[in-house]
Amino acid sequence: MTSESPSRRALIGWGGAGLALGAAAAGGAVAMARTGDDTPAPTTAIPFHGAHQAGIATPVQDRLHFASFDVQTEDRAEFVRMLKDWTAAARRMTAGHPVGEGGFGGLPEAPPDDTGEALGLQPSRLTLTIGFGPSLFEKFGLADARPEALVDLPKFAGDNLDRNRSGGDLCVQACADDPQVAVHAIRNLARIGFGKVVIRWSQLGFGKTSSTTPEAQTPRNLMGFKDGTRNIAGTETDRLKKFVWVDGKDGPDWMAGGSYLVARRIRMHIETWDRTSLQEQEDIFGRDKGEGAPVGKAKERDEPFLKAMLPTAHVRLAHPDSNDGATLLRRGYSFTDGTDGLGRLDAGLFFLAYQKDVRRGFIPVQRNLATDTLNEYIQHVGSAVYAIPPGVRDKDDWWGRALFAGEA
Amino acid sequence: MTSESPSRRALIGWGGAGLALGAAAAGGAVAMARTGDDTPAPTTAIPFHGAHQAGIATPVQDRLHFASFDVQTEDRAEFVRMLKDWTAAARRMTAGHPVGEGGFGGLPEAPPDDTGEALGLQPSRLTLTIGFGPSLFEKFGLADARPEALVDLPKFAGDNLDRNRSGGDLCVQACADDPQVAVHAIRNLARIGFGKVVIRWSQLGFGKTSSTTPEAQTPRNLMGFKDGTRNIAGTETDRLKKFVWVDGKDGPDWMAGGSYLVARRIRMHIETWDRTSLQEQEDIFGRDKGEGAPVGKAKERDEPFLKAMLPTAHVRLAHPDSNDGATLLRRGYSFTDGTDGLGRLDAGLFFLAYQKDVRRGFIPVQRNLATDTLNEYIQHVGSAVYAIPPGVRDKDDWWGRALFAGEA
Numbered sequence: 075m076t077s078e079s080p081s082r083r084a085l086i087g088w089g090g091a092g093l094a095l096g097a098a099a100a101g102g103a104v105a106m107a108r109t110g111d112d113t114p115a116p117t118t119a120i121p122f123h124g125a126h127q128a129g130i131a132t133p134v135q136d137r138l139h140f141a142s143f144d145v146q147t148e149d150r151a152e153f154v155r156m157l158k159d160w161t162a163a164a165r166r167m168t169a170g171h172p173v174g175e176g177g178f179g180g181l182p183e184a185p186p187d188d189t190g191e192a193l194g195l196q197p198s199r200l201t202l203t204i205g206f207g208p209s210l211f212e213k214f215g216l217a218d219a220r221p222e223a224l225v226d227l228p229k230f231a232g233d234n235l236d237r238n239r240s241g242g243d244l245c246v247q248a249c250a251d252d253p254q255v256a257v258h259a260i261r262n263l264a265r266i267g268f269g270k271v272v273i274r275w276s277q278l279g280f281g282k283t284s285s286t287t288p289e290a291q292t293p294r295n296l297m298g299f300k301d302g303t304r305n306i307a308g309t310e311t312d313r314l315k316k317f318v319w320v321d322g323k324d325g326p327d328w329m330a331g332g333s334y335l336v337a338r339r340i341r342m343h344i345e346t347w348d349r350t351s352l353q354e355q356e357d358i359f360g361r362d363k364g365e366g367a368p369v370g371k372a373k374e375r376d377e378p379f380l381k382a383m384l385p386t387a388h389v390r391l392a393h394p395d396s397n398d399g400a401t402l403l404r405r406g407y408s409f410t411d412g413t414d415g416l417g418r419l420d421a422g423l424f425f426l427a428y429q430k431d432v433r434r435g436f437i438p439v440q441r442n443l444a445t446d447t448l449n450e451y452i453q454h455v456g457s458a459v460y461a462i463p464p465g466v467r468d469k470d471d472w473w474g475r476a477l478f479a480g481e482a
Numbered sequence: 483m484t485s486e487s488p489s490r491r492a493l494i495g496w497g498g499a500g501l502a503l504g505a506a507a508a509g510g511a512v513a514m515a516r517t518g519d520d521t522p523a524p525t526t527a528i529p530f531h532g533a534h535q536a537g538i539a540t541p542v543q544d545r546l547h548f549a550s551f552d553v554q555t556e557d558r559a560e561f562v563r564m565l566k567d568w569t570a571a572a573r574r575m576t577a578g579h580p581v582g583e584g585g586f587g588g589l590p591e592a593p594p595d596d597t598g599e600a601l602g603l604q605p606s607r608l609t610l611t612i613g614f615g616p617s618l619f620e621k622f623g624l625a626d627a628r629p630e631a632l633v634d635l636p637k638f639a640g641d642n643l644d645r646n647r648s649g650g651d652l653c654v655q656a657c658a659d660d661p662q663v664a665v666h667a668i669r670n671l672a673r674i675g676f677g678k679v680v681i682r683w684s685q686l687g688f689g690k691t692s693s694t695t696p697e698a699q700t701p702r703n704l705m706g707f708k709d710g711t712r713n714i715a716g717t718e719t720d721r722l723k724k725f726v727w728v729d730g731k732d733g734p735d736w737m738a739g740g741s742y743l744v745a746r747r748i749r750m751h752i753e754t755w756d757r758t759s760l761q762e763q764e765d766i767f768g769r770d771k772g773e774g775a776p777v778g779k780a781k782e783r784d785e786p787f788l789k790a791m792l793p794t795a796h797v798r799l800a801h802p803d804s805n806d807g808a809t810l811l812r813r814g815y816s817f818t819d820g821t822d823g824l825g826r827l828d829a830g831l832f833f834l835a836y837q838k839d840v841r842r843g844f845i846p847v848q849r850n851l852a853t854d855t856l857n858e859y860i861q862h863v864g865s866a867v868y869a870i871p872p873g874v875r876d877k878d879d880w881w882g883r884a885l886f887a888g889e890a
Contacts, residue, residue: 137688139818144825180760181760182759182760182761182764183759183760183761184759184760185756185757185758185759185760186706186760186763186771188706189704189705189706189752189756190702190705190706190707190771191689191702191703191704191705191706191816192702193702193706193772194699194702238823252689253661253688253689254688254689254702254816257688257689257704257816257818257829260827261704261752261756261827261829264753264827265753265756268753268757272825273821273825273826273827274821274825275820275821276818276820276821276827277820278686278688278818278819278820280545280661280662280665280686280688281599281660281661281662281665291602294598294599294600294601294602294662295599296597296599296665296669297597297598297599298586298594298596298597298598298599298601299598344597344669345672345673345676348593348597348669348673349593349676350593351590351591351592351593352588352589352590352591352592352593352594353590353591355594356590363586363594363598364586364601408599408662408665410547410665410684410686411686411819411820412683412684412685412686412819413681413682413683413684417552417680417681417682418681419668419669419672419681419684421665421669
């Protein structure tokens with residue numbers, strides 16, 4: 075999507091804004107060109123309103139910017155105002171508009187309402203998905219509202235977690251087909267949150283490793299293997315209901331329509347992996363590398379016969395049949411963050427998994443992976459868990475309203 | 483380009499490879515599917531052979547992975563063999579093929595010839611451009627071959643260089659419209675170079691900030707301003723000859739057809755910038771933010787009237803008329819590398835500039851920027867300079883042949 079031409083409508087809109095602004099700048103006038111909310115959204119916009127937040131069952135976009143924030147303010151009303159401001163900004167940005175009703179600018183003597191680097195770019199299927207971490211519920215008198223399913227993750231075998239890449243009071247997952255659009259969104263939310271929240275850590279992902287569209291070509295992770303062949307598709311309403319969306323029976327009312335997110339930064343020792351034989355790589359995964367077929371089968375989507383694989387094969391250990399049916403919706407991204415002190419690429423998988431209940435989702439699956447031979451080549455170095463509230467229903471609704479409604 | 487469907491030809495090619503491999507894996511056979519060099523290159527491939535290296539005058543791709551390497555071996559013949567192996571791999575990867583004549587795989591009992599994560603992806607206009615740093619010429623008896631124009635950069639006002647992000651014996655610039663293709667290329671070159679070279683530092687860029695196609699929409703940097711409006715276009719043969727390509731008169735024979743590259747990692751203090759007024763931002767750049775028009779003009783491409791700008795305006799100080807005509811071909815990329823210890827995004831511009839002679843290009847321009855008010859919002863934190871040898875002419879030629887020819 076990054077290369078597509080802006081739609082004609084978008085060109086006229088932005089071009090007009092630019093021309094008017096150029097004239098305004100030349101003439102010293104203070105009026106800024108307006109991009110009204112009544113402009114029809116270009117076709118690459120994902121609807122922001124809905125029963126569930128976008129960015130979960132949405133077909134996976136190409137790029138990610140994920141940010142975890144810590145709260146600085148102790149003033150609940152101020153925090154609620156920020157959530158409302160964030161919601162308004164998210165509503166505009168996902169539609170392809172700059173932050174701020176008056177176009178990107180505002181008054182010349184004030185900072186611009188929008189930082190500007192996404193002007194002229196497509197909405198690029200931007201989704202913004204907010205989550206609340208366990209530590210948020212220690213603040214603002216929220217202790218009683220913490221869902222039972224929002225457990226602190228236990229320590230897993232092999233974990234080597236960096237606290238500077240773990241946890242956080244809240245998160246925003248920005249997914250888009252253009253990384254500049256995703257980065258712009260996180261940066262503007264951080265700007266709006268200045269003094270109220272601060273970024274604890276953030277992660278860029280350059281290549282999706284899972285798809286939620288069953289017909290699409292399955293992406294490959296940095297080990298060179300297809301990943302997410304049997305992922306939950308956004309069109310599989312029944313599986314989404316069963317494994318992903320929280321309903322009224324599962325927890326507090328404010329979470330109905332929400333989900334839970336586990337984020338894990340998984341470093342891959344790719345230099346070691348690259349010196350491993352093809353046969354060993356395929357044995358470790360339980361699939362062949364070229365086609366992605368399960369051991370003994372010919373095609374990627376053939377039903378795996380788990381007993382044909384080594385007992386330590388990744389596909390076997392992670393399979394729902396090995397985990398009492400536990401099934402995760404995955405939206406992971408590959409990352410490469412430069413080089414470590416030993417000249418090795420700091421690369422791997424930023425694993426994102428959505429589920430109805432972490433206790434019947436990620437935790438049992440990850441425990442079962444303790445004997446996975448893949449663990450010789452990977453290490454979990456960051457970890458976080460968040461409650462994902464339901465969607466924003468309309469223009470009067472806002473992120474977290476059901477949780478904070480008493481003070482809305 | 484990242485979202486386009488693989489061409490039908492590519493699908494047949496890869497799908498066939500996958501099927502054959504799946505069958506091979508199922509049957510335990512060792513033969514791997516072959517993707518011969520005779521497969522016509524898909525249309526998104528940039529020719530690798532030419533008088534100049536691709537990736538300089540080539541229309542700027544969307545994504546970057548840049549790696550600087552240090553040499554570990556002291557054996558000149560071994561290093562030359564690696565350069566030949568790199569060239570063969572680069573020739574295949576830029577054409578959209580996996581490394582290794584036998585397809586990605588090879589024998590099951592050996593590590594695969596290709597790491598696999600780009601299988602099924604388009605060539606994505608991948609270009610790979612090699613450069614030789616000053617320190618390389620202290621090795622392998624190359625001292626006499628060092629071009630006079632390859633000077634060590636002086637210290638500039640405001641420099642705050644991290645040596646772990648600076649220098650290096652050689653570099654490879656990988657540009658592609660798909661980041662996974664660029665990352666795959668650098669990773670496979672590092673793999674092939676194992677034991678001979680090691681990555682000193684590397685940089686991912688997610689958004690191009692300059693274009694070398696004059697008709698294209700000018701990209702915006704992370705300060706929200708259009709950047710590179712007056713860049714040298716790849717089609718401007720005369721300006722390329724005058725400002726970019728080394729000819730026989732300019733230096734050693736082995737550099738004829740080459741160029742010089744200056745790479746600077748420029749951190750932007752975007753949180754501070756975002757709290758600066760629109761008027762101040764526009765005064766600092768000397769252009770308006772929306773349209774990108776020079777001060778007092780209406781359109782982005784109107785000729786700037788430098789005296790209408792503040793004497794400290796960036797456009798005025800960087801303009802060729804303020805620098806005895808010095809003109810750089812820029813191919814910079816925006817970066818965001820997570821967060822620093824203070825919760826600020828570690829973001830900015832990875833500046834890449836090509837020129838015929840650094841002494842009449844980057845150095846005078848950067849010296850003239852000492853009074854640039856933009857310096858309050860940016861800091862140069864990484865720096866490197868490289869001699870870029872001429873292009874690889876044909877299938878028997880290799881990167882650096884003219885320099886190392888005595889031992890070829």
